[in-house]
Amino acid sequence: MTTLVEFMIITGADNRPPMLEKSLYDSWKSHMELYIENRENRKMILNFVQNVSLVWPTVVEEDGTTRTKRYEELSVAEKLQADCDLKATNIVLQGLPPDVYAIVNHHKVSKAIWDRVKLLMQGTKLSLQEKECKLYDEFDKFSFVKGETLYQYYWRFAQLINNMNVINMSMRLVQVNTKFLDSLPPEWSKFVTDVKLARDLHTTNYDQLYSYLEQHEVHANETRLMRERYQDPLAFVANYNQSPS
Numbered sequence: 001m002t003t004l005v006e007f008m009i010i011t012g013a014d015n016r017p018p019m020l021e022k023s024l025y026d027s028w029k030s031h032m033e034l035y036i037e038n039r040e041n042r043k044m045i046l047n048f049v050q051n052v053s054l055v056w057p058t059v060v061e062e063d064g065t066t067r068t069k070r071y072e073e074l075s076v077a078e079k080l081q082a083d084c085d086l087k088a089t090n091i092v093l094q095g096l097p098p099d100v101y102a103i104v105n106h107h108k109v110s111k112a113i114w115d116r117v118k119l120l121m122q123g124t125k126l127s128l129q130e131k132e133c134k135l136y137d138e139f140d141k142f143s144f145v146k147g148e149t150l151y152q153y154y155w156r157f158a159q160l161i162n163n164m165n166v167i168n169m170s171m172r173l174v175q176v177n178t179k180f181l182d183s184l185p186p187e188w189s190k191f192v193t194d195v196k197l198a199r200d201l202h203t204t205n206y207d208q209l210y211s212y213l214e215q216h217e218v219h220a221n222e223t224r225l226m227r228e229r230y231q232d233p234l235a236f237v238a239n240y241n242q243s244p245s
Contacts, residue, residue, distance in 0.1 A: 017095035025121035026166040032095055036088070044084040045110075049092065053111045054085040085110050092117070128167065135164050139171075144185045150217050153184070154210045161206070177201040180209055187224035191216045 018031040036046050048054060057069045057078050074082060088110035093101060096117065104116045122128065138160055144153055157180055164171060178201060181192045195212050213220075 017091050020096050020100060020117070020121070022097075022100075022121060024163065025118075027163060028095070029118075030166055032092070036091060039087070039091070041080070041084050041087075044081070045088045045091070048081075048085045048088045049110045049114050051111070054081060054109045056082070089113060131167065132169055135160070135167075135169060139164070139179065142179065143183050146185075150210070150214060150220075154206075157183075157206065173203070173205065174201045177204060177206055177209060180206040184213075185224070187220045187227065188213065190223075191220060 017035050018028055020028045033046065033050075036042055036049065039045055057074060058066050059069050059073065060066050069078075071079070071082065089108075092110055092113050093105060096104065100117065100120065103120065104113045107113045107116060142157065142160060145156075148156075161171075161176060181196065181201075184192055191213055195209060199209065199212070
């Protein structure tokens with residue numbers, strides 16, 4: 001049979017496929033599918049990755065023996081299928097770190113590689129349940145990290161919610177929004193109260209809440225600095241008494 005090396009199709013790489021991070025398999029899978037959607041012959045390539053294992057055509061010789069067709073013997077339609085599967089194989093392999101690549105690169109068709117990576121990364125249903133428990137725990141314990149900006153806080157929260165969405169974990173919108181607001185530090189309390197009064201947390205989303213709060217970050221920082229400076233009432237009085245009249 002024709003080897004992968006012999007007929008490897010190098011995809012026109014104006015960019016590279018997403019690289020697999022082992023703890024974020026579901027996110028990588030979703031990203032990889034979107035990457036393939038942007039390729040030429042995307043439907044056929046994605047079909048070979050997800051659903052159909054390419055079977056290389058054969059031909060019967062005059063003596064009755066059957067052999068695998070050489071690439072140049074394929075029909076136009078067969079060549080397109082072979083090219084698309086090889087493109088799919090190349091895309092998936094380029095997205096794997098060296099240790100995972102070494103385990104799966106002996107497979108000759110893209111679906112076999114895709115399924116093998118899924119088995120290695122996702123494991124059993126139990127491991128998926130454990131992942132859900134881990135993410136629920138992270139959501140429960142999510143809090144503001146001292147010194148980070150509102151954007152950094154929003155970015156971490158967005159990553160967590162995305163990881164939950166990727167594996168179809170169900171969370172009520174009001175629960176997500178409330179967690180986003182209530183995990184902010186005290187200097188945000190006035191603005192959190194204002195946005196809770198102004199927005200319906202059952203219909204809005206945390207992106208919109210972030211956009212509103214971002215407008216008030218300067219004031220929140222000023223409040224934080226004042227609290228840090230005068231957290232000791234005696235220090236506040238001493239500072240006041242030393243101020244020039």
